[in-house]
Amino acid sequence: MSTLAITHASVVPITADPFEGTLVVTDGRISALGPDVEVPADAEVVDAGGRWLLPGFVDAHTHLGVHEEGEGWSGDDTNEMTDxxxxxxxxxxxxxxxxxxxxxxxxxxxxxxxVNPGSGNVIGGLCVAIHTVGRTVDEMVLRHPVGVKAATGENPKRVYGEQKKMPSTRLGVAAVLREAFVAADNYRRRQRNAEGAGTTFDARDLKLEALVSVLEREIPWRQHSHRADDIATAVRIADEFGYQLVIDHGTEAHLVADVLAERGIPVLIGPLLTSRSKVELRNRSTANPGRLARAGVEISIITDHPVVPIHFLVHQATFAVKAGLDRDTALRSITIHPARALGLEDRVGSLEVGKLGDVVLWSGDPLDVMQHADRVWVQGREAHTRETA
Incomplete structure (x- = not known):
């Protein structure tokens, strides 16, 4: 049995009040935390010296590992743009x-x-949640799948418009989405009819199986939508077919925040530190997370790495606070909220007994851009130590 005890820490659990004290991780999971926790005799003890201890941050929308940096086309596996x-x-x-x-x-x-497929296709593929350390992806997987990635707006209409194929317009994109879900629903009906008749269903289709899992609400529909009209289309189609919708990007989501709040649709907002490189981004602002949160929408801040480098996730939260986002909500937007979006809120995103020992010792308040992640543990094993001159 391996035990780690981090003592004399300024602990920020996220889902409970901060305290000065100790956190213990036993065999990869948090076993105790509080101001008066007894340190096990066999524990490896780390004296935090008053530094801040938080859960590992969570970024629910990246292309980490599928769009490798500095590799060009050979390391870019984000979009299978052939259909x-x-x-x-x-x-x-x-x-x-x-x-x-x-x-x-x-x-x-x-x-x-x-980690998501890209937005070149109307329906891009299955997303996965992973830890950020491991030799193989199989060791890193926390949950698979965590949604199906889809896209409205400029990207798919540009890709297929250039190929002189459908869809080349927003109305074409919506039609492709509806046709795919009708096909999936028909497939589901054939499966159920076969089961009811006691016969073997021998017409498996991986594409339709993925869509059926969305219709069955086993996983959410992750809709890449920037503009307010595209978000409205995403909501309209979700209402028609009854699946769980998550808005990814949501650049103009604040313009329809009441609609999203009423339906309980979360927004994974970002990237925030980019140029307004296309029409869809003209209303990009670090004030938008605060606008959404104040309207009652649950937000997660995302980098869309490598669009914004992954280690700038916390800086985006800092800039959102500077532009009006409540600081507690900012911390939740990079911890427990994205954990919930990935279906991992029972394992990561906050410091609680029973959750994974994914903890980070910061030199100070992580929303202060001058502070550093000094040490990082994933499931109680040290994964990073900051090098100092």
Whole structure:
């Protein structure tokens, strides 16, 4: 049995009040925390010296490991742009754990990420949640799948418009989405009819199986949407087919925040530190997370790595606070909220007994851009130590 005890820490559990005290991790999970915790005799003891202890950060929307940095086309596996509907492809199968972005993630205190296919297709494929350390992706997986990635707006209409194929317009994108879900619903009906008749269903289709899992609400529909009209289309189609919708990016989500809040649709907002490189981004602002949160929308801040480098996740939260976001909500937007979006809120995103020992010792308040992630543990094992001159 391995035991880690971090003592004399300024502990920020996220889902409970901060305190000065100790956190204990036993065999990879948090076994005790509080101001008066007894340190086990066999524990490896780390004296925090008053430094801040938080859960590892969570970024629910990245392309970490599937869009390798500095590798050009040979390391870019984000989009299988040969068919507008590729629900059957899996980000899991293209992740390279040696991507330099994983070391950057740990440097920035990010221990859990959602890795998505890209937005070149109307339906891009299956997303996965992983830890940011491991030899193989199989060791790193926390949950698979965590959603199906889809896209509205400029990207798919540009990709297929240039190929002189459908969809080349927003109305074409919506039609492709509806046709895919009708096909999946028909497939589901055939499966049920076969089961009811006691016969073998021998017409498996991986693409339609992925879409059926969305219709059955086993996993959410992760809709890449920037503009308010595209978000409204995403909500409209979700209402028609009854699946669980998550808005990814949501640049103009604040313009329809009441609609999203009423339906309980979360927004994974970002990237925030980018240029307004296309029409969809003209209303990009670090004030938008605060606007959404004040309207009652649950937000998670995302980097879309490598669009914004993964270790700048916390800096985006800092800039959002500077622009009006409540600081407690800012910390939740990079911890427990994205954990919930990935279906991992029972394992990561806060410091609680029974959760994984993914903890980060900061030199001070992580929302202060001058502070550092000094040490990072994933499941109680040290994964990063900051080098000092």
């Amino acid at each position: 507008p509907v590729t629900a059957q492809v899996r980000a899991l199968d293209a992740i390279y754990p040696g991507d330099t972005g994983f070391a950057d993630a740990l440097e920035g205190g990010v221990t859990t990420v959602g």
